[in-house]
Structure formats: structure tokens, C-alpha cells
Amino acid sequence: MAQKAPTAAERASRLKLMVFDVDGVFTDGSLYFTAEGDAMKSFNSLDGHGVKMLQSVGVQTAIITGRQSGIVAARARELGITHLYQGVGDKTVALAELLEATGIAAGECGYMGDDWPDLAVMRRCGFAAAPANAHPEVIQRVHWVAEARGGHGAVREVCDAILRAQRRYDELLAAALGG
Structure with a gap:
């Protein structure tokens, strides 16, 4: 008899590490350039709080992105994301390095892209x-x-889904309510 594939919630319940792409995930995918060639990106504050909530319950966070950007480095620092891989050509190589560095198994890792x-x-x-x-x-x-688009709450939405799957969402909400 074939074994039933785990649901998304079952998969999310096992996560010890959540990895994110940047453009189209943390941002809406738009790339803004000044006449001088400086790039600008827009980030969603709800997404940032979701990342911090994951970290608060022990889920490590990371970024693996193909672009190199001081803006992304600054945002990662602000959010406490210490595992930052930028300018990556082969994201599977970066993931292997990240899993080696953290000692976390691939099955305990999530990725949003x-x-x-x-x-x-x-x-x-x-x-x-x-x-x-x-x-x-x-x-x-x-x-x-x-349900949300990249740069418009998608990261927060997946963070909330992970917190619910790990049965931590309600305690965080209660703490936010002062209870």
C-alpha cells in the first residue's frame, strides 16, 4: 500500500530552518534604478515581523539570492538573518553549505521562491x-x-502558516495581546 504524502502543514511542522529568495518574495520583484545606477528595493514590514517571530520560536532563517545588494545585506542585518548568501549562481550549492553549517537536514528546511x-x-x-x-x-x-503576492505579505503569510503548524501561533498572539 502506498504511503500518503505529508501535507504542507505536516512538512512545515518539522522546520528548523526557513530560507527565502529576495526578488519576488521579500520584494514585489520590481527593480528600481536611479540615473546613477543605484538600485532600490521595497520591503514589507509585516514580512519582517513574521521572520522575527519564526526566530523567536527557534526557527532559523536565511536568504539565498542570485543578486548582490547592499540593500539586502542591510535588511538581513535589521532582521537578524545571519545566514546570507548573495550573488549565488547555483542555489543548491549554497543550500548544501547552509545545511552543513547549521547541521540541519534538508527535510527540516523550507524554501520560499x-x-x-x-x-x-x-x-x-x-x-x-x-x-x-x-x-x-x-x-x-x-x-x-x-494568497499574498511577493513583497505584499507573502513572507508573513508563510511564517504564520509555519507557526500554526508548529502550534506556536496562538501563544505568540496571546503575548502580543498582553495575555
Whole structure:
């Protein structure tokens, strides 16, 4: 008899590490450039709080992105994300380095991405997620899809889903309510 595949919530309940792409996940994917060639990105504060909540319950967080940006480094510092891999050509290599460094198994790792460069790394993780506006080929292959778009609360939504799956959401909400 075939074994039933784990649900997205079952997969999320095992996570010890959640990894995020940046463009199209933490941001809406738009790239803004000044006349001098300086790049700008916009981040969602709800997403940042979601990351901090994951960290508060012991889920480590990381970023693996193909672009190199001082803006991303600054945002990672602000959020306490110490595992930052930028300018990555092969995200599976960065993931292998990250798992080695943390001692966490691939099955205990999640990844949220939005486009083809994320597909191979997502397949290696125990939990794969995407924003609502991810490429259709990505959406077909993940375990969980946010209702929100990248840069508009998708990261917060997946953080909340992980917290619920790990039965930590209600205690964090109670603490926020002063109870």
C-alpha cells in the first residue's frame, strides 16, 4: 500500500530552518534604478515581523539570492538573518553549505521562491512555498502557495502558516495581546 504524502502543514511542522529568495518574495520583484545606477528595493514590514517571530520560536532563517545588494545585506542585518548568501549562481550549492553549517537536514528546511532559479533548491527542501504571483511552473511544484503576492505579505503569510503548524501561533498572539 502506498504511503500518503505529508501535507504542507505536516512538512512545515518539522522546520528548523526557513530560507527565502529576495526578488519576488521579500520584494514585489520590481527593480528600481536611479540615473546613477543605484538600485532600490521595497520591503514589507509585516514580512519582517513574521521572520522575527519564526526566530523567536527557534526557527532559523536565511536568504539565498542570485543578486548582490547592499540593500539586502542591510535588511538581513535589521532582521537578524545571519545566514546570507548573495550573488549565488547555483542555489543548491549554497543550500548544501547552509545545511552543513547549521547541521540541519534538508527535510527540516523550507524554501520560499518565485521563479525558475529557485526550482532545484526547492526540490531539495522538505517544505517548498511560493508567493501567489510566482511563475506557474513554480506554483505547480511547491507544497504551499500564499494568497499574498511577493513583497505584499507573502513572507508573513508563510511564517504564520509555519507557526500554526508548529502550534506556536496562538501563544505568540496571546503575548502580543498582553495575555
